[in-house]
Amino acid sequence: MKKLSELIIEKNKYLPLVCNGNGTCGKCKVRIRGCDPENVSELSACEKRMLHKDEQAECIRLACQTYVSDDFDIDGVEILSSEEDISTGDYDEITGCSRGKAESLCIAIDIGTTTIQGALIDNSGNVLEIISGINHQRSFGADVISRIDSAARGYAVKLREIIVSDLNVLITGLLRTVTDKEKVGRVAISANTTMIHLLLGFDVSGLGRYPFAPVDLAPKFGSGGAIFTDKRVVGARVDFMPGISAYIGGDIVSGIYYLELDRRKENVLLLDLGTNGEIALSTGGSIYVASTSAGPAFEGGRLTSGVASIPGAISGVTITDGIRVKYETIGSRTPVGICGSGMVDVVAELRKNALIDKNGTFTDENMTEFAIAGRIRVSQRDIRELQMAKAAIRTGVDILLLESGIKNEDIDSVELAGGFGKNVNPVSMVNIGLIDESLLALTEACGNTSLLGAIKYLVRSNDNTGEYDRLRKIVESSREVVLSNHEDFNDRYLQNMWI
Numbered sequence: 001m002k003k004l005s006e007l008i009i010e011k012n013k014y015l016p017l018v019c020n021g022n023g024t025c026g027k028c029k030v031r032i033r034g035c036d037p038e039n040v041s042e043l044s045a046c047e048k049r050m051l052h053k054d055e056q057a058e059c060i061r062l063a064c065q066t067y068v069s070d071d072f073d074i075d076g077v078e079i080l081s082s083e084e085d086i087s088t089g090d091y092d093e094i095t096g097c098s099r100g101k102a103e104s105l106c107i108a109i110d111i112g113t114t115t116i117q118g119a120l121i122d123n124s125g126n127v128l129e130i131i132s133g134i135n136h137q138r139s140f141g142a143d144v145i146s147r148i149d150s151a152a153r154g155y156a157v158k159l160r161e162i163i164v165s166d167l168n169v170l171i172t173g174l175l176r177t178v179t180d181k182e183k184v185g186r187v188a189i190s191a192n193t194t195m196i197h198l199l200l201g202f203d204v205s206g207l208g209r210y211p212f213a214p215v216d217l218a219p220k221f222g223s224g225g226a227i228f229t230d231k232r233v234v235g236a237r238v239d240f241m242p243g244i245s246a247y248i249g250g251d252i253v254s255g256i257y258y259l260e261l262d263r264r265k266e267n268v269l270l271l272d273l274g275t276n277g278e279i280a281l282s283t284g285g286s287i288y289v290a291s292t293s294a295g296p297a298f299e300g301g302r303l304t305s306g307v308a309s310i311p312g313a314i315s316g317v318t319i320t321d322g323i324r325v326k327y328e329t330i331g332s333r334t335p336v337g338i339c340g341s342g343m344v345d346v347v348a349e350l351r352k353n354a355l356i357d358k359n360g361t362f363t364d365e366n367m368t369e370f371a372i373a374g375r376i377r378v379s380q381r382d383i384r385e386l387q388m389a390k391a392a393i394r395t396g397v398d399i400l401l402l403e404s405g406i407k408n409e410d411i412d413s414v415e416l417a418g419g420f421g422k423n424v425n426p427v428s429m430v431n432i433g434l435i436d437e438s439l440l441a442l443t444e445a446c447g448n449t450s451l452l453g454a455i456k457y458l459v460r461s462n463d464n465t466g467e468y469d470r471l472r473k474i475v476e477s478s479r480e481v482v483l484s485n486h487e488d489f490n491d492r493y494l495q496n497m498w499i
């Protein structure tokens with residue numbers, strides 16, 4: 001017998017294993033035609049818990065919990081993933097850029113743990129195209145730790161192949177209106193340290209254990225041919241945004257560079273709440289940085305009905321009279337699940353309506369979940385996931401403030417990066433205690449700062465190295481605070497679990 005999820009991935013089909021096959025996320029649902037007990041294992045206890053009775057009757061199974069015989073016919077399996085594969089973006093998401101003409105072309109890429117995004121730009125920074133897609137490495141878990149574990153289990157080459165293939169699909173989309181005669185001169189790639197290591201085929205084992213030693217935080221400039229197959233890109237020079245440490249990568253350096261935190265006089269807090277929560281605090285030129293393993297809740301990972309910030313994701317929720325639910329979805333599409341910003345709203349609204357207490361526990365002891373729309377629901381475990389993510393981030397902010405010697409009241413602006421930052425309601429952030437009340441009016445979304453930094457770098461640097469030196473200075477002058485080593489971390493974390 002073989003695990004069905006492994007069989008599906010071996011056949012190069014995409015299956016999101018958000019909880020790394022632990023049977024807790026419910027994201028690997030498949031429908032098996034026939035479901036012959038001769039060839040398919042019985043429902044496990046975990047499947048009985050995770051799957052509705054009507055799903056069980058329809059032969060819907062969790063691929064990570066199901067075993068099939070060696071002669072099982074994989075063609076009879078339908079993958080029930082609701083994720084949109086690739087989508088075009090909004091030009092206004094890229095602040096300060098407008099549509100321009102294809103002259104000398106450059107491509108900026110952000111490789112996130114969940115999604116990837118690319119922008120085709122001309123030399124003046126005019127955006128010609130933006131494309132987003134899924135990072136299909138999600139078949140090996142939602143967070144960087146799962147990817148590092150998978151690489152250690154012998155899947156490093158597979159992980160590299162997956163991201164190289166995703167990037168080539170992205171490039172094809174970006175260049176769809178570009179003629180064969182035009183060439184891309186430069187590419188800049190921004191990503192966290194694990195993503196860059198996997199892309200470049202570096203050994204990631206050092207990233208997963210103390211002293212968390214990367215192979216190289218500032219990889220040398222490369223040639224497009226090492227990653228891309230499109231002949232318009234193979235001759236491009238590829239730059240990588242340099243990182244600070246194993247868990248403070250080039251993505252956050254790119255964000256600091258984009259927002260000019262190294263030059264601004266005021267106190268600015270940057271929150272990039274992806275699968276890995278990254279925090280930067282600048283206090284008149286000094287930069288403090290930290291990362292927290294907040295878990296993937298802010299990206300919809302490990303939630304019963306969680307999805308990334310994709311079209312159809314429920315991104316905003318209000319509850320009135322304790323039962324009436326109103327929601328909005330990204331792109332006003334039919335709801336497919338709930339993303340991190342929607343989850344922040346749900347928890348804030350459940351608390352406001354006294355449906356959960358300060359501990360985050362349902363006040364009605366018969367209640368195990370709260371229905372949002374159709375089968376989309378929020379369970380007690382989902383609320384705990386969000387509480388843990390919230391506590392990790394809030395504790396990170398508290399400790400950076402402590403280390404820098406300033407208070408919440410001294411902060412001049414809070415920049416919220418990424419899809420979560422764009423969709424989240426700051427009032428709900430305050431209501432669940434993710435940020436202090438004094439920051440409410442100062443909070444603004446700043447877009448995908450990892451991608452924006454890469455765009456800015458391409459436009460400013462051209463061929464001289466001055467801008468790369470500036471990135472290097474940001475790396476050298478930023479002070480990393482390792483939260484797990486901080487004496488106040490545990491006490492504050494427990495306190496910050498309260499809602």
Ligand code: FES
Binds near residue numbers: 023025063065
């Ligand atoms: S990957 Fe199967 S339940 Fe999470």
